[in-house]
Amino acid sequence: MNVLLIGSGGREHALAWKLSRSPLLGQLFIWPGNPGTASLGENIPLPVDDHRAVSDLIHQKGIGMVICGPEAPLADGLMDFLADRHPDLALIGPGRSGARLESSKEFAKEFMLRHGIPTARYRSFGSREAEEAISFARSLGLPAVIKADGLAAGKGVVIAQTREETETEIRAMLEGRFGQASERLVIEEFLSGIEFSVFVLTNGDQYILLPEAKDYKRIGEGDTGPNTGGMGSVSPVPFADAALMDKVRDRIIEPTLRGLKQDGIPYRGFIFFGLIRVQGDPFVIEYNCRMGDPETESVMIRLESDLLQHCLDCHQNELNPGSVRVSSSHAATICLVSGGYPGDFEKGKKIEALPQTQPEEHIFFSGVSSKDGQLVTSGGRVFAVSCLGQDQLAALDQANRLADLIQFEGKYFRRDIGFDLK
Ligand SMILES: Nc1ncnc2c1ncn2[C@@H]1O[C@H](COP(=O)(O)OP(=O)(O)O)[C@@H](O)[C@H]1O
Ligand SMILES: [Mg+2]
Missing domain, CATH: 3.40.50.20 (Rossmann fold)
Structure with missing residues (x-):
């Protein structure tokens, strides 16, 4: 095919x-x-x-x-x-209706409320409701979680630490900081816990579960500094044990699929559940209507069964959870980014000859283009280096080693991906 x-x-x-x-x-x-x-x-x-x-x-x-x-x-x-x-x-x-799970945070929250899917308490507000939004945020206490309703390339969520910041952010968003995407806001309760990501491929009825992953969003080591598109990921996630994953299926995945059906929304494709574990229980932070980056890199190198076969099964309504085979090895992905990212950065930096890789090592291209036969940087995230190892430490060591061998001016990466899980 x-x-x-x-x-x-x-x-x-x-x-x-x-x-x-x-x-x-x-x-x-x-x-x-x-x-x-x-x-x-x-x-x-x-x-x-x-x-x-x-x-x-x-x-x-x-x-x-x-x-x-x-x-x-x-x-x-x-x-x-x-x-x-x-x-x-x-x-x-x-289609567009299913993609609303991601393209409208207000829609996603209403959907979860309607179908009894655990998520943070919230209310949504329109452009003339800044005062109401501010007072609702106050009633929830600090930090305040303020989300632009629409797609904002991963920049539409602010976790405000003070009352002043809360107020400024709410006004700035409703006044159009993200254009149409922030004409409406979701303000929600701050959940304290540890995040992880779960992926399914579904035809709306049946589904298969892919390996779970955890990504690292902050630019700095020890999870400090501004958010990025993602600086790395690991899979498996040690705390996503059978007991937690049973709750994820029963309380989140299956109610989501039933909810889509009840609401008359056809869905064929991947669903990415952005989850947080709070005192042993999973809550939904957000839905995405596609796989994540840089989670996919870690997930794909652990998946042993045939992705194309799974996609065909999805199309033919023959998805079989028993057909998914996953390596027991650990995957680690480290993103190599341009100096200055996620702020301003320069593009067009020459990339030196890439190192040879072993079968369990991968250099995936993110922001790379080719100019007169020469590879040059063309984005904030330039490469995702993904390695499989016997345990997490081995995978991380190998990914770090490979990341060291790739050369371009201004290269930066985090060496501590997975640090909080050891
Ligand atoms: N209710 C919440 N409680 C605590 N942290 C949150 C909450 N909602 C979002 N966050 C944090 O903000 C990040 C981005 O929010 P998310 O809803 O995933 O939006 P997006 O990925 O579209 O930017 C999350 O990964 C999480 O770290
Ligand atoms: Mg997210």
């Missing part, structure tokens, strides 16, 4: 790598892809928001399946557009 994978980051490089190992794969196309995915398939260098061009390509190349990496095309209704034009096409990724 010919497959079109949408996206251009480390997540897509890892998905492309995993798909390329499937005996079921014919040709792989990546739209737009990056120089890493170019070695695994054919990159299509066109803007992804051109839905008609995607549809034309599907005809031209005899594509049987589309897998969408990022959230934006899903929220834009790409899958609805393709489903109308190509009735037999296998689509891995929800």
